[in-house]
Amino acid sequence: MRRTAFKLALSLIAAVCLAGCYDKVDMEDVSFSLVVGIDANEENGIRTFTTIPVFSKNAKKKTQELKVEARTLRESRDKFDAFSIGSFNGRKAQVIVFSKRLVQQVPDWFRYVDVFFRDGRNPITPKLVMFDGDLEQLFRYQSPDQPMLPLMLIGMIESASSRSESVKTTLQELHRQMYDPGQTPYLAEMSIEQDAKMKGTALLDRKGKYAATLSLRETTYLRMLQMTSGPAVNLTLPLPSSLTKAPPDKSWISLVTERVRTRIKPSYSGGRFRFDVRIRISASVIEKLSHIDLDKLQKQVEAACAREIRGKFEELIDKFQASAVDPVGFGIYARAYEYAAFRGVKDDWGKAFSEADIRVKVLVSFADEGSVK
């Protein structure tokens, strides 16, 4: 009897003293940092911005925006805490915005997000955006016909990415791209002109420095090369007037892809990599401005479309090679099939890639020509 009572008391004490209680904090007492903005400042430190939702019925504005100067992200958290109502934490961070200035000018800027990986409580799934402009402008941006900033950013990235017009790079994905010698990183880019808008995709070089920007249109071709384009990518292409018997401004045709299959075949000879890219696109015609008879001239129109698309791919690849970046991950193929050659250029894949011989073949076949003749 006494022994069981002793055991009971002991287990009760153990339960009460168990670690775990210490991190209890009720939701309404937390200031969630939903969007984190990182900009370079003039003193070799960072200027950080954040948006916190305000859980109060009386507050007219539902978010609070803060800006502090700090040397590291963790230090900025302590500074934010002084401003916020609840205890400030980044456990629910949804979007991280880097300024173009940071990505362009600060070498090794990726180290600033180290705290997200090292502290297990922080998420590694926030979506990343590079903002072309002053971050102050973005965080003060409050359009009355838009939801609060975090929801707006999430919505814009999600929808642009699902239409293959931009990319949805998460922090974890960026980490992989940064450390993979066979690929260079990329992330979504946006700017504020009259309204906030997606600009396309920012391409970074091996070191993480900004290299080039792809427009929304170009990004769809990038996504097709990566085989990450979803179904139903829209392509509006001009057909040659000789085929349509119509003036050039009436010769447009719009396709929507059903299925895109990309095959990349690497080889190495004469100190140079060669990639044979073969893209097969099955698409439906959803619009044509000319009176061309698709039943009779299907093969010719398909070939014309393929030529047009191939031109776009070649332009895109030229652009990659000009800035020595490889967002498609040709290097991953090279490493897999031609490892001996790849090992030699591993540390400077960008340069080797810019000298590679890349040949693109495009095959278009129409799956459907629409409901009318």
Added chain:
Amino acid sequence: MKFPSLFGQRKYRPAKGRKPAATAPLSSGEEASDALEENLGRIRELFGDASDLNVRRLRIRSTGEEAAVVYLEGLTDKNAINNNVLKPLLGETDSEGVLSVTIGRVGWLTKWSDIVPAILKGKSVLFVEGRAEARVLGTEGWPQRSIEDPQLEASLKGAHQGFVETIEQNVALIRRYLPHRQLKFANLTVGRRGDTRVSIVYLADVANPEILKELEDRISQLDVDVIINTGELAELIEDNPYSPFPQLLVTERPDAAVSQIVQGRFVVLVDRSPGVLVAPAPFTSFFQSIDDYSTRWSIATFIRLLRFMAFFVSIGLPAFYIAVTSFNFELIPIKLLLAIGEYRGSVPFSPFVEAIFMELTLEMIREAGVRLPAPVGQTVGIVGGIVIGQAIVQAGLISNLMVIVVAFTAIASFILPNFDMVAAVRLIRFSLMIAAAMFGIFGIMIGMMVLIGHLIALESLGTPFASSFAPIRFSDWKDTFIRAPLWKMGRRPEGSRAVQSDRQGPTRPEGDGR
């Protein structure tokens, strides 16, 4: 598992060597005398001034003997006494020398220790001058309820007859379903003063004799004053009385009881109680309802799955709410987080206090509704629904979401068909809430592990309580999560340890003579 009482030695100990106190100054061997007056005097002495004792003196017409009929007024059938006892005795009869009465159940008794209990149980006793033995006549007839739809276990398609408080009637209700010679009854009496008749019903060629022996053993060892209700018997004989889970099933439905008997289980009838005990009862049997077998099997399967889901919702939803709002925000999608934050922002209490408050209120409304008479009971619903539900949110005391959580748990618990299991769920819910308030999701996981460990360790009458999951018996799964088509369930469940498991043929007719 033994659990110590926190307040010193207050364990119930079965009486060992303690002598039952004598109920009347009656020595066991004392016999009736042949003098009528002496016997009647002894009766008055033994019964004192019992107001319902009736002694009718008479002279038997055919033989001219002095006699007296003794019985208790309320416990006997007046018609039987007037027409079948007094009328033949007082009128002309052909047979000479025999006390001819037109009663089915009669006998001769000589010992007072037999005569007195017979009178107390509603029999009438005929003493005749010059005879040292008494004629006992089965004239029982006490106030009875008619057979009604069982209230606790309403059924849409099942029979609308429920058990009543008289054991003979209940036996009859079971026999109506199973007119088979192998349907056997083991009769026992329990109680020092109550003399409660307890009857174990089973199919002799199907049910396992070991379990029968265990059941008889446990019941015959009982030493109590009286068993008022089946629930008391269940508590006294179940394997682990400290567990929150009921380990024996109580039902008021004859059809449900019979369905358990043919599965190879035992049904214990208790006189004076409308509930019967089903043993052994595995965990999954608390999720079965008799309607499952009369609705289409696909629908019954869906409802079964719904019940198991409801079990977990009802146990864990408030705890989950506490865990995600106090510890693990990461689990909430961002839009939901913003919505919850909006509600929570204006509430002055922590989620745990909020949840405990609302759950206790719910339990109170529920208890209030059970005990109140029907016309007043409706008021409870209105007060509960409108005042507690809407007004408390408008007053800003409780968040909207908490009210939704509470309503959802309540509805989930209403789906479970067994009242005792619901009671267990209600209790466990609170301990999980405390675990969640201390350790978040981690606490819920620990709580669930302890709970499942406990379920697996439990036994019902020596058979595994978690049967068909632990130990795994795949063939029994046809009637657990799902309810397989009837013609697929050719064998009795292994969990009942039936000695004869072939229940029915494998085929079903497809029409056109095939």
